[in-house]
Amino acid sequence: xxxxxxxxxxxxxxxxxxxxxxxxxxxxxxxxxxxxxxxxxxxxxxxxxxxxxxxxxxxxxxxxxxxxxxxxxxxxxxxxxxxxxxxxxxxxxxxxxxxxxxxxxxxxxxxxxxxxxxxxxxxxxxxxxxxxxxxxxxxxxxxxxxxxxxxxxxxxxxxxxxxxxxxxxxxxxxxxxxxxxxxxxxxxxxxxxxxxxxxxxxxxxxxxxxxxxxxxxxxxxxxxxxxxxxxxxxxxxxxxxxxxxxxxxxxxxxxxxxxxxxxxxxxxxxxxxxxxxxxxxxxxxxxxxxxxxxxxxxxxxxxxxxxxxxxxxxxxxxxxxxxxxxxxxxxxxxxxxxxxxxxx
Numbered sequence: 545x546x547x548x549x550x551x552x553x554x555x556x557x558x559x560x561x562x563x564x565x566x567x568x569x570x571x572x573x574x575x576x577x578x579x580x581x582x583x584x585x586x587x588x589x590x591x592x593x594x595x596x597x598x599x600x601x602x603x604x605x606x607x608x609x610x611x612x613x614x615x616x617x618x619x620x621x622x623x624x625x626x627x628x629x630x631x632x633x634x635x636x637x638x639x640x641x642x643x644x645x646x647x648x649x650x651x652x653x654x655x656x657x658x659x660x661x662x663x664x665x666x667x668x669x670x671x672x673x674x675x676x677x678x679x680x681x682x683x684x685x686x687x688x689x690x691x692x693x694x695x696x697x698x699x700x701x702x703x704x705x706x707x708x709x710x711x712x713x714x715x716x717x718x719x720x721x722x723x724x725x726x727x728x729x730x731x732x733x734x735x736x737x738x739x740x741x742x743x744x745x746x747x748x749x750x751x752x753x754x755x756x757x758x759x760x761x762x763x764x765x766x767x768x769x770x771x772x773x774x775x776x777x778x779x780x781x782x783x784x785x786x787x788x789x790x791x792x793x794x795x796x797x798x799x800x801x802x803x804x805x806x807x808x809x810x811x812x813x814x815x816x817x818x819x820x821x822x823x824x825x826x827x828x829x830x831x832x833x834x835x836x837x838x839x840x841x842x843x844x845x846x847x848x849x850x851x852x853x854x855x856x857x858x859x860x861x862x863x864x865x866x867x868x869x870x871x872x873x874x875x876x877x878x879x880x881x882x883x884x885x886x887x888x
Contacts, residue, residue, distance in 0.1 A: 572810040574599045575608060575619040577797065580672075582830035589817050595810050603753050604710065612637060612802065620805040621814065623797045626658045629668055630869040632800065633661035639801040641812055643669045648819035656836035658796055658866065668800040669815050670836035672827065675853065675864060676713055676793045679759055679773055680766035683782040691721050691788045694766055698747040703765025706758070709751040711881040712867050713768065713793060714741060720791035726865045729873040738880035742887055751885070759783065770795070771853055774832040785853050787860060794864040796836075 572589075574581070578601040586597040600619070602608045605628040612622070613635075624632060632638050643649060644665040656670035657663055680688045684703045688694055697705050707714050716726040718737025728734060752758075755767040759777065777783040799818065801811040817823060824837035828844050834854060835841060841849065848854055856864070870877065 570595050570810070572597045572807055572814055573618050573620045574623075575611075575621070576601060576623045578603060580623065580797070580831065582827045584830075585818075585823060585826050588823070588826070589814060592817070593810075593813060595813070597814075617804055618806060619802055620807045620811040622800055622802060623671055624668075624800060625867065626796050626798060627867040627869045629659050629798050629800060630661040633659075633667060634869075637803055638667050639803045639805060639808060639811075640667050641669075641801050641815060642666055643812070643815050643819075646816050646819060648816065651819055651821060651837045651839050653836050653838050656796065659798065660868070668798040669818065671797045671799045671818070672831060672833050672835060673794060673796040674771040674831075674833035675787055675856065676708075676768065676770050676795065677785055677787040677853070678766055679755070679769050679777060679783055679785050681759070681762070681764070681782050682784050684765040687784075688766065688786055689789055691717055691790050694768075694788065695744045695747055697765050698749075701765055704749040704763065705747065705765060706750045706752050706755050706767045707748050708755075708768050709753055711877055714751070714884070715877055715880060716793050716865070716867075717741065717768075720788075720865070726793060727868045727870060729870065729876075731876055734876045734880055738883060741884050745884065745887060770833075772832050774851065774854065787853065787856075787863065789863075791863050791865060794861075794866050796866065 572595050574597060576599060581599070586599065589595065590597055602611070605625050608622055608624065609628060609632065612619070629638070649665070652665070652670055656673070657665050659665070659668065662668055678688060678694050680694070681703070684701050685697050694705060697703050712726070715734070715737050718740035719726050719728055719733060721740060722733070722736050724733045724737070755764065755769045756773050758764045759767055759773065771785065774785065799815055801808060805811050819837070821837050821839040821843055824835045824840040825843045828835050828840065828848060832848055832854060852860065
């Protein structure tokens with residue numbers, strides 16, 4: 545679940561009690577999606593261990609990878625999407641933690657072991673998952689069911705729509721409406737997806753991650769966004785969320801320790817801490833997304849557990865696709881995205 549990224553660094557420095565993990569400095573440095581971890585989780589970890597937690601944030605997988613590859617040091621844990629985890633394993637950027645040998649790993653749903661490079665979860669811990677669909681103000685748009693309905697909103701209602709500033713998510717729309725995989729390696733299919741988005745671009749107000757604030761302020765009629773926006777819109781009677789009939793994407797982020805992590809013992813301790821159902825629940829309550837922790841699913845609030853857009857059923861799951869590492873094919877997507885973003 546990706547929410548609005550913040551540029552500021554959140555530092556949690558409640559060093560209460562003696563540390564239970566032997567460490568050089570008793571610190572842990574996280575690099576996560578903006579607003580993607582409940583501060584109460586960090587506070588509780590510090591209270592229990594005495595380990596101070598520092599949090600820095602990013603807004604995309606690519607931003608995170610670029611910073612790590614540029615030589616950023618000091619981070620212990622990152623939270624890549626599954627396809628980016630596979631890239632980072634291939635680049636030898638991640639530490640093997642053997643988290644799958646921890647006693648409480650039995651809590652993790654085997655379905656969540658989606659990494660092709662880490663199929664047994666020896667490196668990373670499944671963290672959270674969710675869907676990417678369309679939030680819309682039905683008092684402006686009426687009911688929306690498809691991507692075509694979404695793109696027709698400006699012409700029909702005069703309302704504004706936005707897309708994510710995300711290459712894979714935007715091109716995925718063009719691929720899905722044309723019946724293709726979001727991981728297509730066919731140049732013709734990628735070109736077709738690009739051309740579809742180009743025909744719709746005139747109706748798109750912006751490519752942005754700031755949709756939550758704009759929707760809450762009433763400035764948008766509809767927006768492509770991550771399901772976690774429900775945390776803001778659950779009390780907004782006019783705002784609904786839909787997964788388009790042509791298809792939608794899902795995401796899963798995993799918790800991974802960097803090979804260059806200066807605090808590997810603390811990082812492993814945090815992963816084991818997060819295996820506890822009550823800790824996973826704390827994060828779900830703030831994020832409004834899915835969890836890989838099976839016992840936690842019975843402990844989350846009804847408003848989340850009973851939401852079919854958060855805990856999707858089999859029929860909906862069949863319409864969802866998840867991104868995979870594209871290897872050299874990514875260059876085709878880069879070119880298509882550049883064409884879309886620079887087209888007038």
